[in-house]
Amino acid sequence: MNHSSDATLPSPLPAGGEPGPAIARRSRRKRLAWSAAGIALAFVVYCAYALIYPERMPPAVGAIVEDLTGANPHPVHLLRPQNAPLSAVALLGKQIFFDTSLSASGTQSCASCHSPQHSYGPDNAFPVQLGGAHLNQAGYRPPPSLxxxxxxxxxxxxxxxxxxxxPVDMTQLASQAAGMQRAQKTALAAPAAPAMVPQGGLFWDGRADTLQDQALGPLTNPVEMANATPEDVARKLLQTRYVDQFRQLFGPAIVGNPSLLISEAMFAVGRYQIEDPSFHAFSSKYxxxxxxxARLTHAxxxxxxxxxxxxxxxxxxxxxSQPSKDGLPPLFTDTQYEALGVPxxxxxxxNKDPTFFDMGVCGPFRHDLAQQTQYCGMFLTPTLRNAAQRKAFFHNGVYHDLKQVMDFYNLRNTAPEKIYPRDAAGKVRKYDDLPAQYHANVDVGDAPFDRKFGDQPAMNDQDIQDIIAFMKTLNDGYQDGKS
Known part of the structure; x- marks a missing residue:
């Protein structure tokens, strides 16, 4: 037998000259496989090109690439505060900030409630902190981050x-604004002008205008550092190991002028907060x-x-959440005031006294706007930077993690029975931390508060988990994939 003869090999085609069904299927599968591989290769090449030249891509393609890689298709340069050695005044302020001898108990300093290791907020989950001469007096609000x-x-x-x-007459301004419609808060959109709401200031109710004023408040608060008078603070400053620095910086006469001594001491604390980069690090993953x-995960x-x-x-x-037009990093607050109706x-x-209500801008600790009842229940919107590290949320510390906070936003109007307690008759006591006559001040116009009772909530459980995942990217200290 001649094994070299092609005539002895079986023909790939049947007698009619057309491929059989099995052979045809295999051929189609090959063509499909090669087509899929080609498409995949082309897509990979296209995405690589888009990553290298994002400016040449249309917006829709940029969004697809962003979703696939987690990269920002339109990176910006952020203008952070200058990082320079602290001035002599700021170094003095740092010593004051950590000095426990300035309190009536001798055991509290500014850092006791504003821990550097906890983003200059409390290091515990207590809704309020204990202070006073014997550390047995409870405060009224959780200390905000500095x-x-x-x-x-x-x-x-x-x-x-x-x-x-x-000088600004706040009562006159408030009266002028009383009849004007509240500006609606819409993400990524400038508010309608004028935005007739309180804004700026320090503390939860904005009663201090400068870091200098804010620093003095706790020193003479009876439930905090508990000095009876500013003069008590001055006497303690004269006994510190750094008193000579006051003479060197402000002149020898300062030790004989208690009010000036206190003023310069609080100015020094303010300079420390402004100059030290740990107060505004902008070192988050975001x-x-x-x-x-950095690249964000899908979540x-x-x-x-x-x-x-x-x-x-x-x-x-x-x-x-967006940088300013001139490149300043976002602060994650509009520094305005809102009445949210938290429980x-x-x-x-x-709060054991049923007649006591903390109403923020209109009292009880701020007095100049007490008669402007359209602001009752309003509190300063805090930054969300490092919020994922906090352990007490809102002005009364009622919640202790971000899941509880998000559930409040999601369910306050759609399922209030899951947020508020019931009275003896079984009725839900909505907005129970604000007198009934001021319930109209609570925001019901901005999403997600624009939903009604029984409506589908704005977010599902996975949405909430993903929002929390994003908020964790706002924690400072992100380095090499860790924060």
Missing amino acids: TYLYRQAPFSIGPDQGDTDA DDWLEGK ELHGLQLFNDKDKANCAGCHL RNPAIPA
Whole structure:
């Protein structure tokens, strides 16, 4: 037999000259496989090109690439505060900030409630802190973080008042604004002008205009550092190991002038907060993402999308997430005031008195706007930077993690029975931490509060988890994939 003869090999075709069914199927599968491989290769090449030349891509393609890689397709340069050695005045302020001898108990300093290891907020989950001469007096509000206050404007009402040396009559401003419609908060959109709401200032109610004024408040508060008078503070300053620094910086006569001594001491504390970069580090994963140095996970990207979605979470309506036009990093607050109607916190000792209500801008600790009842229940919107590290949220510390906070936003109007207690008759006591006559001040117009009872909530459980994942990218200290 001649094994070299092709005539002896079986023909790949049947007698009719057409391929059989099995052979045809194999051929089609080969063609499909090669086509799929070609498409995949082309897509990979296209995405690689888009990553290298994002400016040449249309917006839709940029969004696809962003979703696939987690990179920011339009990175920016952020203008952070200058990082320089602390001035002599700021170094003096640092010593004052950590000095426990300035308290009546001899055991508390500014850092006791504003821990550097906890973003200059409390190091515990207590709704309020204990103070006083014997550390047995409960406060009324959880101490806010002292971070990211370097751009905080003085308290004003209505349009931005700008820098002015003329005294401002807050009562007159409030009266003028009383009949004007409240500005709606919409994520990624400028508010309608004028935004007739309180804005700026320090503390939860904005009663201090400068870091200098804020620093003095706790020193003479009977439930905090508990000095009876400012003169008591001055006497303690004269006994410190750094008293000679006051003479060197402000002249020898300062030790004989108690009011000037206190004023310069609090100015020094303010300079420490402004100059030390730990108060405004801008070192989060989100900052790196904005500058194109980090990639967000799918969950973090989806959370950012929801955070900025005006019809969903709408967080960015109050917690601004975009850099300013001149490149300043976002502070994640509009520094305005909102009445949110958070539930009453029975863990605060003062709340055991059913007639006591903390109403923020209109009292009880701020007195100049007590008669402007349209602001009752309004509190300062805090920064969300490092919020994922906090252990007590809102002005009364009623919640202790971000899941509880997000559930409040999601369910306050749609399922209030899950947020508020019931009275003896079984009726839900909505907005139970605000007198009934001021319930109209509570925000019901901005998403997600624009839902009605029984409506589908704005977010599902996965949405909430993704928003929390994004908020964790706002923690400072992100380095090499860790924060």
